[in-house]
Amino acid sequence: MIDLRKVDAIIEKWNADPDFVIEMMQDVQDEFRFIPKEALERISDRTEKPRGKLFHIATFYRAFSLEPRGEKEIQVCMGTACYVKGAPDILAALERELGISSGETTPDGKFTLTEVRCLGCCGIAPVITIGNKVIADVKPSQVSNLISSYCKS
Ligand code: FES
Incomplete structure (x- = not known):
């Protein structure tokens, strides 16, 4: 309530x-x-x-959600440039790390994971955003460290 x-x-x-x-x-x-x-x-x-x-x-409007959202939204760009440079593997790594599927929020309410189409910075693909930070050239092996650093911030 x-x-x-x-x-x-x-x-x-x-x-x-x-x-x-x-x-x-x-x-x-x-x-x-x-x-x-x-x-x-x-x-x-x-x-x-x-x-x-x-x-x-x-x-x-994408800005609105009828479901509870996490404190930080993690967006994985699945646009063409990011896709061919490994976005699906990054998404899979994030799903594993967070224990949720795309579109869901972690039970502690910290993160919501979503997929988006081109974030408009294809030159630095593959790209994800965490909150309002854009992270360039992401590798699946970095995901765990990225999440722990944002858990502390
Ligand atoms: S396709 Fe990912 S930023 Fe354009």
């Missing part, structure tokens, strides 16, 4: 204006690291924006 007072404060920050539901959802996402169903319902009730519309927004 989430603290709906936090959701109410966010809605009030935007004056419960239905034109700002995306901003409200962004704030909810930042607060809880996902958009809980109760928060979506509260925004809908207070802005009179239909729930279906909010649900559509939440599923349409």
Whole structure:
């Protein structure tokens, strides 16, 4: 159960204006690291924006998640340049190291592992991101060290 007072404060920050539901959802996402169903319902009730519309927004934009996310997101680029330079092996190494599959979050809530299409820096492929850090020329053998260094940070 989430603290709906936090959701109410966010809605009030935007004056419960239905034109700002995306901003409200962004704030909810930042607060809880996902958009809980109760928060979506509260925004809908207070802005009179239909729930279906909010649900559509939440599923349409990659920035939003309806499932709890880890403190840090690890993105593995599976675009062509990264793919041919071994991205699938990096993904497999990360899945082994974290004990989760792509798309899942570790039980301790630290990491969410996702696959993305071209991150726009093919010249340094294969690339992964951890939080907002881009890591270039990644090798599967580095994965374990990378994870432990980010566990401490
Ligand atoms: S394909 Fe990975 S950065 Fe472009």
